[in-house]
Amino acid sequence: MIRSFRSEWLKLRRPGVLLSALGGTVGFSVLGIVLGLRRIGRTGEFTALALSQHGGFITIMSRGSEFIGIVALGIAAFAVSSEFTHGTLRNLLVREPHRLRLLAGKSLALATLIAGTVALAYAVAFPVALAVAPGHGIDTSSWTSGAGIGSLLSGTGDMIITALGFGLLGVLLGMVFRSPAPAIIAGFAYTLPIEALLVGSLGSSRNVLFAQQLDAIASGGTSQIAYGAALAVAAAWAVGAVIATGALFRWRDVAV
Amino acid sequence: MTSSSPAPVESSATASRPMPAPGPRRPAIRSTGLTKHYGARAAVDGIDLEIPDGVIAGFVGPNGSGKTTTIRMLLALVSPSAGEAEVLGTSIRNPGDYLPRVGALIEGPAFYPTLSGRRNLEVLTTLGGIPRSRVEEVLDLVELRERAGDHVRTYSMGMKQRLGIAAAMLPNPEVLILDEPANGLDPAGILEMRRLLSRLRDQGITIFISSHLLSEVEQVADWILVLKDGRLLFQGPTADLLSRRHGRLLVAAEHEAGLTTVATIAEVAGFKVARVNGHLEVDAPASFAAQLNRQAMAAGVTLVEISRSHASLEETFLDLTNGETR
Numbered sequence: 001m002i003r004s005f006r007s008e009w010l011k012l013r014r015p016g017v018l019l020s021a022l023g024g025t026v027g028f029s030v031l032g033i034v035l036g037l038r039r040i041g042r043t044g045e046f047t048a049l050a051l052s053q054h055g056g057f058i059t060i061m062s063r064g065s066e067f068i069g070i071v072a073l074g075i076a077a078f079a080v081s082s083e084f085t086h087g088t089l090r091n092l093l094v095r096e097p098h099r100l101r102l103l104a105g106k107s108l109a110l111a112t113l114i115a116g117t118v119a120l121a122y123a124v125a126f127p128v129a130l131a132v133a134p135g136h137g138i139d140t141s142s143w144t145s146g147a148g149i150g151s152l153l154s155g156t157g158d159m160i161i162t163a164l165g166f167g168l169l170g171v172l173l174g175m176v177f178r179s180p181a182p183a184i185i186a187g188f189a190y191t192l193p194i195e196a197l198l199v200g201s202l203g204s205s206r207n208v209l210f211a212q213q214l215d216a217i218a219s220g221g222t223s224q225i226a227y228g229a230a231l232a233v234a235a236a237w238a239v240g241a242v243i244a245t246g247a248l249f250r251w252r253d254v255a256v
Numbered sequence: 257m258t259s260s261s262p263a264p265v266e267s268s269a270t271a272s273r274p275m276p277a278p279g280p281r282r283p284a285i286r287s288t289g290l291t292k293h294y295g296a297r298a299a300v301d302g303i304d305l306e307i308p309d310g311v312i313a314g315f316v317g318p319n320g321s322g323k324t325t326t327i328r329m330l331l332a333l334v335s336p337s338a339g340e341a342e343v344l345g346t347s348i349r350n351p352g353d354y355l356p357r358v359g360a361l362i363e364g365p366a367f368y369p370t371l372s373g374r375r376n377l378e379v380l381t382t383l384g385g386i387p388r389s390r391v392e393e394v395l396d397l398v399e400l401r402e403r404a405g406d407h408v409r410t411y412s413m414g415m416k417q418r419l420g421i422a423a424a425m426l427p428n429p430e431v432l433i434l435d436e437p438a439n440g441l442d443p444a445g446i447l448e449m450r451r452l453l454s455r456l457r458d459q460g461i462t463i464f465i466s467s468h469l470l471s472e473v474e475q476v477a478d479w480i481l482v483l484k485d486g487r488l489l490f491q492g493p494t495a496d497l498l499s500r501r502h503g504r505l506l507v508a509a510e511h512e513a514g515l516t517t518v519a520t521i522a523e524v525a526g527f528k529v530a531r532v533n534g535h536l537e538v539d540a541p542a543s544f545a546a547q548l549n550r551q552a553m554a555a556g557v558t559l560v561e562i563s564r565s566h567a568s569l570e571e572t573f574l575d576l577t578n579g580e581t582r
């Protein structure tokens with residue numbers, strides 16, 4: 001598994017992959033801050049007063065969780081499915097016939113990439129937010145307090161969990177479709193319109209749908225979905241996705 | 257015509273390459289009743305392979321005959337619908353036990369286009385736990401070192417093919433499985449590859465190489481397998497197959513009556529004969545000509561012509577592959 005992990009990183013080190021991962025995550029985050037702060041409201045969670053609390057930065061960032069999630073999903077779906085379209089999977093499997101080991105190492109490498117880019121995005125976005133926020137009437141002094149840093153760290157951790165969840169979905173879709181375009185399109189379609197439509201027509205589905213839970217985790221829980229419940233439901237989905245991906249990969253013929 | 261028939265002694269004796277000494281060595285690749293169904297169609301239909309250790313075995317069949325599917329089963333990429341196979345004495349159900357000793361190029365080279373050739377090989381050495389020093393060695397082997405730093409997408413078809421062979425050589429394999437390795441190579445490249453394969457075989461590596469052209473492999477292969485519609489039509493020493501190809505001598509005698517005597521001589525030597533327009537067609541290799549001439553002379557018949565019929569290699573192959581109805 002370590003060999004598979006290291007071998008995958010040789011591919012992830014490609015400038016194209018790194019740039020799209022970093023560019024996507026960091027870019028979305030910075031853009032999210034700059035644009036998000038222009039839409040500060042007078043009421044609700046997103047007021048200058050609320051954002052001046054120690055968790056204000058995390059509140060802004062968690063609004064972009066779907067975008068960061070989609071970047072993670074896209075990277076993972078591409079990394080898995082392109083092994084099929086390039087035909088490189090057959091070469092990999094001759095060198096590592098234990099398919100689950102290959103998959104585990106690859107997934108772990110993707111997980112480190114995703115976690116790393118999210119952490120970096122937060123590290124870049126935080127100073128940007130510190131610089132921009134006062135211009136919108138936000139007092140950032142409590143962001144840098146002990147409680148502020150604590151919430152920064154736990155908020156980053158939550159977003160990493162969210163991004164890993166989306167990444168896992170990407171791995172599953174890549175394995176199902178074995179081709180980047182349909183895998184990524186299916187992932188986007190499910191995350192954005194499909195879940196939104198389901199929640200719109202059946203409100204209680206909010207408590208079970210995967211992306212809804214991931215979004216709630218990124219915010220550290222919401223008024224509608226408690227953090228612990230979101231974690232538990234998302235974990236159940238994740239276990240299902242891991243089993244489905246592993247079974248597909250373990251048993252399906254590799255005829256590409 | 258489902259397996260090798262005993263060849264005339266002559267043909268084996270004149271084989272240009274020494275066959276490995278017959279003995280108790282296990283075959284490098286063996287299968288019994290190996291079958292793969294895709295839906296109702298049998299892509300591979302109960303084949304019994306037996307490839308001796310240390311030979312170059314040519315696996316020949318027209319497009320769609322099941323070569324790649326067979327190779328995929330031997331590499332545990334595709335699971336058989338029925339039957340068994342062993343590579344290096346290990347069942348293909350335990351690929352982890354033999355694949356580290358196998359190198360393969362399957363259905364054309366496949367690489368990450370935006371990685372360099374060298375980095376592509378490093379992905380495989382890292383994954384397979386192979387010393388990285390092998391990368392430069394195999395790059396030298398296929399003479400690709402100069403361009404090894406360039407992205408694979410900038411490579412010509414032949415360069416990719418060579419990189420594919422390099423990748424197959426990474427683990428220092430005991431068995432090398434190459435699926436249509438000559439695709440995209442120019443004549444010089446093909447010649448180069450043949451030399452390389454002969455060299456590797458002389459080092460003791462067993463090479464299993466597929467092609468849809470008999471002419472492409474018959475010059476290097478010691479052993480030939482002919483596949484058609486998923487069935488094995490022939491397997492055995494190349495000399496046996498070639499004896500079928502060269503298998504006709506056209507003989508004319510000074511007096512047509514003498515041909516009866518000639519026919520008897522040929523039949524006693526184990527060859528089939530037929531009379532065609534005052535000639536005798538003898539199903540024998542060219543090497544039989546001298547013996548035939550001598551014996552005819554001794555029997556008092558003067559031969560005025562002995563020529564080889566010019567059935568081409570591909571014709572023989574087509575004969576073999578068309579002759580069989582499903």
Ligand SMILES: Nc1ncnc2c1ncn2[C@@H]1O[C@H](COP(=O)(O)OP(=O)(O)OP(=O)(O)O)[C@@H](O)[C@H]1O
Pocket residue numbers: 255294298299317318319320321322323324325326468
């Ligand atoms: N994944 C698949 N699904 C369905 N049918 C398949 C699949 N792979 C191969 N086949 C069928 O199996 C048969 C054998 O195909 P295979 O690729 O093994 O032939 P081949 O001898 O390698 O041909 P070629 O010389 O064209 O490479 C063909 O009829 C092909 O259509």
Ligand SMILES: [Mg+2]
Pocket residue numbers: 323324325363435
């Ligand atoms: Mg093929």
